[in-house]
Amino acid sequence: MGMEFTTRTLEAAFTVRFDHRIFFTRSVFSPENPVLARLFEKTGDGDKALVVVDDGVAHAFPNLVDQIVTCFAPESFPIRLVCPPLVVPGGEKAKNSPHFVEELHRQIDRTGLCRHSYLLAIGGGALLDAVGFAAATAHRGIRHIRFPTTTLGQADSGIGVKNGINAFGKKNFIGAFAPPFAVFNDSDFWPSLPPPERRAGLIEAIKVALIRDAVFFEELEKNVLALARGDVPVMEQAIYRCAQLHFQHITQGGDPFELGSARPLDFGHWAAHKLEQISGFSISHGEAVALGLTLDAFYSCRSGMLPGRSLDRVLSLLEKLDFSLYHPLMRETDAQGEWPLLHGLNEFREHLGGELTITLLEDIGRGIEVHRIDSALMQKCVLELAARSGFSTARL
Ligand SMILES: NC(=O)c1ccc[n+]([C@@H]2O[C@H](COP(=O)([O-])OP(=O)(O)OC[C@H]3O[C@@H](n4cnc5c(N)ncnc54)[C@H](O)[C@@H]3O)[C@@H](O)[C@H]2O)c1
Ligand SMILES: [Zn+2]
Numbered sequence: 001m002g003m004e005f006t007t008r009t010l011e012a013a014f015t016v017r018f019d020h021r022i023f024f025t026r027s028v029f030s031p032e033n034p035v036l037a038r039l040f041e042k043t044g045d046g047d048k049a050l051v052v053v054d055d056g057v058a059h060a061f062p063n064l065v066d067q068i069v070t071c072f073a074p075e076s077f078p079i080r081l082v083c084p085p086l087v088v089p090g091g092e093k094a095k096n097s098p099h100f101v102e103e104l105h106r107q108i109d110r111t112g113l114c115r116h117s118y119l120l121a122i123g124g125g126a127l128l129d130a131v132g133f134a135a136a137t138a139h140r141g142i143r144h145i146r147f148p149t150t151t152l153g154q155a156d157s158g159i160g161v162k163n164g165i166n167a168f169g170k171k172n173f174i175g176a177f178a179p180p181f182a183v184f185n186d187s188d189f190w191p192s193l194p195p196p197e198r199r200a201g202l203i204e205a206i207k208v209a210l211i212r213d214a215v216f217f218e219e220l221e222k223n224v225l226a227l228a229r230g231d232v233p234v235m236e237q238a239i240y241r242c243a244q245l246h247f248q249h250i251t252q253g254g255d256p257f258e259l260g261s262a263r264p265l266d267f268g269h270w271a272a273h274k275l276e277q278i279s280g281f282s283i284s285h286g287e288a289v290a291l292g293l294t295l296d297a298f299y300s301c302r303s304g305m306l307p308g309r310s311l312d313r314v315l316s317l318l319e320k321l322d323f324s325l326y327h328p329l330m331r332e333t334d335a336q337g338e339w340p341l342l343h344g345l346n347e348f349r350e351h352l353g354g355e356l357t358i359t360l361l362e363d364i365g366r367g368i369e370v371h372r373i374d375s376a377l378m379q380k381c382v383l384e385l386a387a388r389s390g391f392s393t394a395r396l
Contacts, residue, residue: 054090054123060192125157132163136178151201200286214365268293274344
């Protein structure tokens, strides 16, 4: 006679409401700009804030720290700073070790922030990812307000719901999904960006246009000269549309925390993340996405999906904006004669879980998900890109 098991089960689906707010503005810390004070007044119940500033930004804007202090100083301002803004090293090094996050936790503890307090971060996407992770994990989540200062941060990374740091040589291995309390996109931070950083946001705009919005792609083509010059109003419009498409995906796409196996907006990113890693992060995220996007557009074409004339349009737009379409690390081999780049496919799958799902292109404005990549064809595409860029393929 078998044993009888009595199991009592409680099961229910439940939803949690999040609000996502992105403000596009200028001179956000100017005493004349009411947008920040209004946000705090509207949400009312917090009273303290800690501000963290990327040292690259503090260096480029020597008055910024004083401006922030002045902005929070008036008796009538709804929130107090718990200490002067902390200026900390920005860039990928903020994400490459757990120490920075630990130090922030220490500061959050020391200054007595609670879940209704605010942790403000002003800086590049890397610093925001790390501060966002510290905010998501201190007291299991305190309010985080982001001020992305790069075009890439304002177009994509800074306005999303992902935080994290790198570990075990892998991008964003440790992290959390935690929607920011608010995001302020301020184009007054752009003038100090060197040209490659200034155009980096455009690569995310091209990415999302390619998979979602052919009309947006045409606009980028039409405005290419102004974009290449870094014309601010034209750039602002491109960054706004890019942010809007990401925002819509997060808030209406049905999977903001990426519980499925797909990451539809990460076209070109499997290779990009791997190239950042194998270059020891000397290839920036923006440059890496340009390379990854070119490769996947090539592969889409050579595997019979993307028409050749559409591929030409993609390559031409990237070239006019001065993005490199090939890097020798793409075809580097390891001791076993394998291409580390191609390990990026499996690492991308592992990071997401489930079935390999890569977004490719059927046409401009139309992404398509595939679950199998032909490695030999991918290698051929790399070699073709190398030859096209004038790099000899004789060694292979
Ligand atoms: N969370 C996400 O969803 C997501 C998405 C895409 C990318 N990312 C991450 O974002 C990071 C890249 O961010 P990024 O492109 O903003 O670069 P970054 O944060 O690496 O910054 C690059 C450099 O520019 C400096 N800097 C920043 N703003 C400046 C300004 N206005 N003037 C002068 N210097 C300035 C920084 O100090 C840094 O040295 C990567 O770690 C990438 O993985 C995250
Ligand atoms: Zn990206």
